[in-house]
Amino acid sequence: MKADLHPNYSEVKITCACGNVIDTRSTLARDITVEICSACHPFYTGQQKVMDTAGRVGRFDARYGRKK
Numbered sequence: 001m002k003a004d005l006h007p008n009y010s011e012v013k014i015t016c017a018c019g020n021v022i023d024t025r026s027t028l029a030r031d032i033t034v035e036i037c038s039a040c041h042p043f044y045t046g047q048q049k050v051m052d053t054a055g056r057v058g059r060f061d062a063r064y065g066r067k068k
Helices: 053-064
Strands: 010-016 021-026 032-034
Parallel strands (some): 010 032
Antiparallel strands (some): 010 021
16 A cells, blocks of 8 residues: 555544534544534424425326326
8 A cells, every 4th residue: 555645534523503513534634514414404303394296296287287
């Protein structure tokens, strides 16, 4: 293996806007700030609103005469 080929892999902290802090490792070598994480994202917290896509498809089909 060649010497000095790979970047340094150091410990960093990822800080979310909600205050959650995640300790990980990265080649970036500096702390990272993100706007959303798994602790506050609606998909992971169960607060995600499910849209009625079947109703939209049905209205599209009715409007443009498509049949199933």
